[in-house]
Amino acid sequence: MQSQGDTIVTLSGENKKISEEAEQARVAAEKREEEYLQRIARLEEFGEKKFVECKAAELLTEEISVDCKWLLSRAVPLIAEHIVKSHELAHYMFELGQAAYNSGRKEGYNEGRAAAASNEKDYHFELFKEDSSGKYAAKHREYEFVEFGVV
Template identity: 55%
Template sequence: MQTARDQIVKLRGEKTKISDEAEQERASHQKRESEYLQRIAKLQQVVVERSTESRASEFRAEEANADSKWLLARSVLLIADRIAKSDELAKYMFELGEAAYDHGRKEGYDEGRVAAEAKQTMSHFDLYKTDYAARYAEKRQEYEFLEFTIVKAVGKLSRKPDGVELLKRALGDQDPEAEGAGPSHQG
């Protein structure tokens, strides 16, 4: 009987030892499972963030694409139209035409030209006192230095973050449906 009792005590000790080992293994397994669940949650969060960033990037790319199409399709025409109708160009063309007319008139009056070359005074040929050929050439050169208001405005708007939208408003090419809702997607 003593041997049986020793056997029972020994088995109870082994059972306790096995139970402790099983409990430690179960706790270790729970800890690893918890770590895995945390890692999965972090990965899901990263996936959601990246997905959001990707959608935002796609949206910005779509906006940039629409803006580029508008710039190529409409803005060049609208800017050229503004330049063609500008006060600066009209004034320049008037002054150039006037200089060309005066130059032509001077060259067309042989009698006056001869008098001017001979340095004779002819009161009705005052036109020959001015070098109209030089004035005409000067006017032609001025074209290179014309500064158009619309070109200056485009330069300023191009440096702004929402420059294309501002340029659309400045040129009067705003999509009424997209008013206040970001860039219009014209294509």
């Protein structure tokens, strides 16, 4: 009976030890499960934030696309039409055309053609007498604010 009593005490000690190990394993598993649930919740929250950001980016992209289409279809032609029909541009082009016409008629075209062929400046022409470089610089300063974007 003594040996059976010792066996019972030994078995109850082992049972207690196994119960403690099982309890520790259960607590560790619950802790891991809780960490996993927290991680899943953070991932879901992150996913929701990214979804909202992507949706906002899609809406912004759509608005920009519509604006660009409007600019290309309406605004750019309006700006170009305004520039083409501007009084300043017409005046400037008339002055350039008139100066070139006067220069060509002054001494005849052959003299100008010969000077151009020999890559020389023909000082007999009115363009050179009227200081066309100075006029060009003045016009350049006058229209310096005009910029043409490449579409």
